[in-house]
Amino acid sequence: xxxxxxxxxxxxxxxxxxxxxxxxxxxxxxxxxxxxxxxxxxxxxxxxxxxxxxxxxxxxxxxxxxxxxxxxxxxxxxxxxxxxxxxxxxxxxxxxxxxxxxxxxxxxxxxxxxxxxxxxxxxxxxxxxxxxxxxxxxxxxxxxxxxxxxxxxxxxxxxxxxxxxxxxxxxxxxxxxxxxxxxxxxxxxxxxxxxxxxxxxxxxxxxxxxxxxxxxxxxxxxxxxxxxxxxxxxxxxxxxxxxxxxxxxxxxxxxxxxxxxxxxxxxxxxxxxxxxxxxxxxxxxxxxxxxxxxxxxxxxxxxxxxxxxxxxxxxxxxxxxxxxxxxxxxxxxxxxxxxxxxxxxxxxxxxxxxxxxxxxxxxxxxxxxxxxxxxxxxxxxxxxxxxxxxxxxxxxxxxxxxxxxxxxxxxxxxxxxxxxxxxxxxxxxxxx
Numbered sequence: 001x002x003x004x005x006x007x008x009x010x011x012x013x014x015x016x017x018x019x020x021x022x023x024x025x026x027x028x029x030x031x032x033x034x035x036x037x038x039x040x041x042x043x044x045x046x047x048x049x050x051x052x053x054x055x056x057x058x059x060x061x062x063x064x065x066x067x068x069x070x071x072x073x074x075x076x077x078x079x080x081x082x083x084x085x086x087x088x089x090x091x092x093x094x095x096x097x098x099x100x101x102x103x104x105x106x107x108x109x110x111x112x113x114x115x116x117x118x119x120x121x122x123x124x125x126x127x128x129x130x131x132x133x134x135x136x137x138x139x140x141x142x143x144x145x146x147x148x149x150x151x152x153x154x155x156x157x158x159x160x161x162x163x164x165x166x167x168x169x170x171x172x173x174x175x176x177x178x179x180x181x182x183x184x185x186x187x188x189x190x191x192x193x194x195x196x197x198x199x200x201x202x203x204x205x206x207x208x209x210x211x212x213x214x215x216x217x218x219x220x221x222x223x224x225x226x227x228x229x230x231x232x233x234x235x236x237x238x239x240x241x242x243x244x245x246x247x248x249x250x251x252x253x254x255x256x257x258x259x260x261x262x263x264x265x266x267x268x269x270x271x272x273x274x275x276x277x278x279x280x281x282x283x284x285x286x287x288x289x290x291x292x293x294x295x296x297x298x299x300x301x302x303x304x305x306x307x308x309x310x311x312x313x314x315x316x317x318x319x320x321x322x323x324x325x326x327x328x329x330x331x332x333x334x335x336x337x338x339x340x341x342x343x344x345x346x347x348x349x350x351x352x353x354x355x356x357x358x359x360x361x362x363x364x365x366x367x368x369x370x371x372x373x374x375x376x377x378x379x380x381x382x383x384x385x386x387x388x389x390x391x392x393x394x395x396x397x398x399x400x401x402x403x404x405x406x407x408x409x410x411x412x413x414x415x416x417x418x419x420x421x422x423x424x425x426x427x428x429x430x431x432x
Contacts, residue, residue, distance in 0.1 A: 026114035028243045033115050033123055036238025040126035043231030044133050045072055050224030051282075052137055053428075054217040055332050059418020060141045061216065061428035067145070068133050071152045075129045078156055083128060084121050086157070087164040093172040096165050113241060123238060124164075131160050131187045137332030138195025139202050139408075142415055145423050147408045151401045155194065159393045163190055163386055178382040179353060179375070181250065182239035184294020184346040185386040192339020193390040195330055201398045202408055204329030206415055218278050225282035229258055232289045236296040250296040253304035254289065260305055261288020264312025280316075283337060287315035290341035295349035295362075302360035303352030307345065315341050346383045350376035 049068035053061045089096030112120035132152040166173040167180050236254045240247035265284025270276040291311035318336035322328050353362035354372045402408045414422035
């Protein structure tokens with residue numbers, strides 16, 4: 001009787017042993033997400049800061065750099081105090097709860113899946129940093145520094161956090177089966193739409209569109225763009241939350257889309273204006289990166305090729321239409337690149353995730369959705385709701401901030417002299 005009882009006891013322990021193995025930390029996955037976290041922060045500091053800094057005029061370069069750095073600090077603190085909890089706390093379909101305020105109940109051994117939860121929180125923090133920083137391009141060279149700081153804080157909590165919960169934190173869009181692997185809705189649509197609303201509310205820079213306002217330092221911009229390209233491997237590849245084939249494929253399709261986007265934009269300029277430009281190449285690259293982001297975990301290289309091509313064509317056209325026809329001064333093209341790219345990439349994820357497209361096939365449909373049309377409908381709902389929600393909330397936040405700080409824009413003399421001196425008593429370059 002002893003042997004059967006002993007054997008029965010061992011068998012009874014097996015499920016518990018298996019469960020214990022499932023929740024053990026995976027060292028390889030942890031190492032990859034540690035690396036990805038550094039890469040995504042590298043996208044904002046120094047990548048985006050240099051990219052944007054080179055695009056503005058000399059008199060505003062330092063102000064843009066400081067805005068990116070300051071937003072990184074504000075977003076980090078807000079994410080720690082309450083943002084992470086509201087985004088990824090259990091909560092309900094619309095918003096998380098307060099169970100993770102100031103990382104309550106989270107220690108060095110607490111796991112999220114098979115990686116440490118503090119690491120997952122930090123990885124997501126880098127997304128919360130770059131999203132409001134992207135919006136800077138919509139109101140560059142004319143918004144008060146105090147307004148930027150207050151707007152970024154409120155916008156992060158009222159717009160970015162709820163959308164993050166809807167898509168990735170157990171909310172209603174995720175439950176519907178929305179495909180957004182690394183932030184088409186969460187990052188690019190929200191940032192792009194917010195930048196467009198801000199550009200409309202503030203109005204154009206003085207002299208736009210009659211006065212030429214070319215980038216003051218393309219070397220800085222191309223350097224920042226290169227950093228964005230490299231950092232995007234962590235942005236998309238890290239979103240697999242594992243060092244596996246999903247991460248590898250996400251990195252591959254990210255690179256393909258960026259390459260095709262850069263070439264497409266460059267060749268369009270070459271054909272239309274007679275010469276290719278470095279600005280066109282790097283802008284097309286960013287368009288390719290933003291457009292592939294939501295689809296990067298669901299499509300293959302063939303799909304990425306088409307997505308990059310469409311990103312170059314459509315985002316180029318959107319940029320020209322916004323500035324030349326509508327005459328909207330989205331200073332650094334945030335909406336036509338990130339907003340339009342994010343919307344298009346979200347919709348195309350529903351197309352190229354299909355397993356029936358031959359060499360353009362992806363990795364199938366999830367959550368019981370059996371047809372391409374069904375998935376595209378879910379993608380459309382996700383994109384449309386994100387656009388409307390972001391636009392309405394952003395407009396309201398800007399109006400409230402204007403009341404709190406006595407207006408959003410700097411004065412005419414300050415704008416003419418430049419924000420570096422008038423807002424910070426510094427200059428980007430010492431020419432003496």
